Structures are given as C-alpha cells and as structure tokens.
Amino acid sequence: MIENRPFLAFLTHLVLIIGVVIVVFPVYLAFVASTHGSGDFMRGLVPLLPGPHLLENYGFMLNEGISTAGAPPLSIMLLNSLVMAISIAVGKIAISILSAYAIVFFKFPFRLLAFWIIFITLMLPVEVRIIPTFKVVADLGMLNSYPGLIIPLIASATATFLFRQFFLTVPDELMEAARVDGAGPMKFFRDILLPLSRTNIAALFVILFIYGWVQYLWPLLVTTDSRYYTVVMGIKRLAATADAEPQWNFVMAAVILAMLPPVLVVILMQRLFVKGLVETEK
C-alpha cells in the first residue's frame, strides 16, 4: 500500500462485499428454496430464510427423483456425471500427453500436418457441428452409452499445447543422460517425463473435470435412455414440466447437488485450478 487513505480502503471492501453478494445471492436463494416444503411456493414470493425440509428434499431427490418428469433418481445421474467428467479428463490428458510427446521428442514425416489437425479441433466446438457429429455417433451405434458420451469430447488441442509448451522447457541434458544410460523412449517417458509433468497433469485435471461435468448439449443429444442421463442435463428435464409450475423445492435441491461437486473442486484445489486455467488459455 502506497499511501494510507481510510476512505479508499473502506470503498475497496464495500466493492468486494457487494461483488460477493451479487455472486452468492442466486445460489443462496436456490439453497433456501431447496429447504422448504412444496406448499411454501404458493404465497406469491419465494421464501428468503431456510426452512425445515432440507434432509427430506435432498433425500427424496437422491433416492427417488421426480419420475413423472421422466428423470431417474439424482444419485444415478450424479454417478453418470462423475463417470463422464473423470473419463473425459483422464482421456484428454492421456491422448494429449502422448501426442505432445510424439510432436516434441521425435522428428518424422507429416509432423507438421499432425500438429495442424490437432490444432483445428480448437475451431470446431460441438455447437457448430451438431448434426453431422450426432450422425457419426449414431452410425457407430454409440447412442445411449458411456463411450458415446465420452469419446467424441476427448480430443483436446489445449491440453496438447500445454504439454508441448512444458516439454519444450525440459532440459535436453535430461534426455541425453537417459539415453546414455540406455533408456528407450518409453522408459524415458514413464520414468522421467511423467513424474516431471505431475503438477501440470493435476492442474489440467481440475479444469478438464469441470469441462466434462458442465457439458449439456452433447448428453442431451446422445442420451434418450434415462439410465445414462447426466445431472446437468437431467435438471432441465425436471424444471421443464410442461405447463405446470415446477416443484421448486425439488428442482433447487437438484440444482444445488449438480453444482456442488465441481464447485468444491474449485474451492478445495484453488491453486491448481488457477494454474490450470491461466496456463491452458495462454
């Protein structure tokens, strides 16, 4: 701090507190709604203080769910989301680290072409090629299956770039020493490069886990069987009960449960999260 200005210090905290209130308030409201009984939403305004039905509502959603809306219990959807998010993160990291290794540590014909093919994936998000991608997955018989949810999303240019950047900073001497000691390429990769990449892998995992968890459009397209619904897409089905007002307390319990895992990951692994975010986007 350069000079002491009490008013400015006060203003600073005021701004931050207002910011936090803006950020937290919608979620607070959802949480409060999730702790009330169904009848509390008839009065014309949402309740603003928590009610007594917390365990009841969450228990009901986790174990039974609203079957009239065609959605399975939340525990199944949460499990599907977990499987999808973890597989996408692991898959992206695995195929990216291998291809970055090939691009940095070997010279071979068509190396540049391979790099460009990977680069192009940056420019083709699912949203812009919806119908043909759906058709490919349908032709391969991967609708309503975990591979169909996961594999089309695991190509990643950003992860490949991050590993490439990192590998370029690994000193050449390490590899020369390894070769003098008689280590082949795969042994060098396993025993030297992988341990060195540990922090990068962890940071990337946090970002990619969130990426996988929040996917909406893709699960919406490839799953029609409720056994494969993920929680983020299932929520929409709960909220969109035709013509009737949704059962707010149950919908909001589902909303809170759906955001809890990735939000906890961000809060508990904040350092890795920030590192992953700032480095993958550079």
Place this chain on the structure above:
Amino acid sequence: MQAKRTIFPNKILPYMLLVPQLAVTLIFFIWPALQALKSSFEREDPFGFHTTFVWFENYRRLFIDPNYVGSLSKTAVFAFSVTVLSMTLALVLAVAVNRVLRTNRLYTTLLVWPYAVAPVVVGILWWFMFNPTIGIAPYLLRAAGVDWNHRIDGTDAMILVIIAASWKQISYNFLFFVAGLQSVPQSLIEAAAIDGAGPFKRFWTIVFPLLSPTTFFLLIVNMNYAMFDTFGLIDATTQGGPAQATNILVYKVYTDGFIGLNIGSSSAQSVVLMIIVIALTAIQFRYVERRVQY
C-alpha cells in the same frame, strides 16, 4: 515448428503415439465438419429420398431470411453486452482485491467458484430469481414501478440472459485481471505516487494501459463464450423466445436442425459459425504471438 535438438530415432513409435488423438479428431471433428460443409450446398427433398446440389442457395436463403438476420444482430447485441458487463465488473473487483492485503485469498475464493457452474444451471438460477409469479426480482421491480415479464417482453428476456451470462463469466475475467494486475511493476506505481498522482490517476495512466494485453485477450475469449457456450443458458431461460427475441445463432442452429429438421439450412448456419470461430481463434493467436515478442 519447434522440436528438441536431440530426439529419439524411432520411426514407427511417434505415429503410434499420435494415433489415439488423430483418430478421435478425424472421426468426431474433421469428418463431421466436412459433412456439414457438404450438406450446406445441398437440398434434401421432404421425404429424404434424394438430395440435389444447389450451390450457394442455402446461404442465399439464409441471408435474406429476416429471422436469421435478426438472430445475427441479436447475437451481436448479446455478445457485446455480456463482454462489456462482465469485464467491467470483473475489473472493478480485481482492482479492489489487488488493494486488500490480508483478506484477498478469502475474497478470491468467494468470487471464483461460479466458473464451475454449468451454463444451464446458471440459467435455472436466474430463471428462478426472475420468475414472473414467485421470483424475487420481478417483485422488487414491481415495487419500483417496473412491470417485468420476460415471457412476453423481448427486451426483458434479452436483459435476463445478458445478466445471467455475465454473472457466470465474472469469475473467469476476474482471475485473469488479477493475474494481469500482479504483473504490473510496483516501482512504476510508486514513482507515480511520488510525483503526486492519486490512486485514480495512477490507475488510468499506468495500470490500465499495462493491462491492455489481458483486456484484449479477454475481449476475444468473452465473445467466444457469449456466442458458443451459452446454449444451455438460453435453453434453460427463454429458449430463444419470446418471438425470437433471444434466439442467438448457436441456439438457432440447434432448433432448425434438430427440431425443424432443416438440414441444409442448419448446415449452412454451422458453416457460418465455424467461420466466426476460425476468425476469433486466428485473431487470438496472432495476438498471442505478438505478445511473446513484447
């Protein structure tokens, strides 16, 4: 392109290492993109029996369709508003966090977590707050004399999706602005303070210009976010309505293709979207290269 000076001599191994990623990319990215390109030049008869090659007919129809042109301008308004609103709020918060010493970790934690909330969940949260029958926002607005109903009024609906989309993006911009602010040399600010510049003058003449690389980068990323990552948000709040008022391009591709089953038109729209992403990515990368020299 850069590679190591010393390399492994293997000839087959590098291809084996590349196969998984290239296979996924070719099957699920390149091939569908080429398909979209192909069907954007074709027209299918109503029964799907045969397709005819129609050159740029789909594109021509697209750009004389008032719905599509309207969607283009709505997307522009939406992307611009989200970018400006969320970046401004994030910058104010980042500058504030950068000024506090002991509590900045706490504030940062409380501000960054919306990054992890799915856009569709964000949509539901704000849809709940602005629900015309029981929401708290319309209740307060009515008390202030504003009659809010985003189910009928297109402007209200647009404001709702802009606020919701900005809310989610504040955390992301905030983190990048904080990182940018921390790299501003303290000595420059101290020198300016000695010369008698107050906090606001120091911000506008020193800090803000030094942040311009971060600001520019975030501009592009936010445009990209508003145009492509907000599908779930729109789907959960307004579903493009009322009367197309919030039907942004990426939502229209989906409704025309999957619900309207108009493959030719939807493919042409996909191709237009691809061109937009490619342009944004190209700008971003050119700029990143420049910054490396700088």
